[in-house]
Amino acid sequence: GAVVSQHPSWVICKSGTSVKIECRSLDFQATTMFWYRQFPKQSLMLMATSNEGSKATYEQGVEKDKFLINHASLTLSTLTVTSAHPEDSSFYICSARDPRGGAQEPQHFGDGTRLSIL
């Protein structure tokens, strides 16, 4: 079945560092990928829709300059947390859907990235 790979699974870095998270569709091409943020014991909050070859669509309240999204190929989207601070610490998850399945195809999720900013 469709697989989405996310890397790294865990990252710890100092405040002020920029961190890049990769999301890959392994056996299908995804023109659209989604990035979510999840706080402990809470649901997934959609941050943005990543569109291959064009600008990402950000949800209300999400800082575009803080969370840079690049979808340069049909199998890779990246989320860069720029100048990360402790409040950016969270669990970030991406998802993608195989377009060959049409509107009925479910989203497939990566295993998530635990980001801890010291």
Next chain:
Amino acid sequence: AQSVTQLDSQVPVFEEAPVELRCNYSSSVSVYLFWYVQYPNQGLQLLLKYLSGSTLVKGINGFEAEFNKSQTSFHLRKPAVHISDTAEYFCAVSSGSSNTGKLIFGQGTTLQVKP
């Protein structure tokens, strides 16, 4: 606008007992409904989905859900839970006319299976 409400934030249950996790949705258009499970520090895994047709949907790990249009509900059930079912469960909805499959999630329900 679409929304999803999971009525129970936590559901404690003993092993081998039946369980129901409740989900209600609101939407002005046709929808697809999903249940996902999340184990600690992992992404989401699809349990089952309702697209059309039979209102009773069977999924993996012995779970099933019933779509009730009149009550706008999509409750998840399992006749006998195991310790390994302890996890976070999310109900989600997407528009039937969506080209992207964008999901709206409920708040999640923590299923705690006790021995």
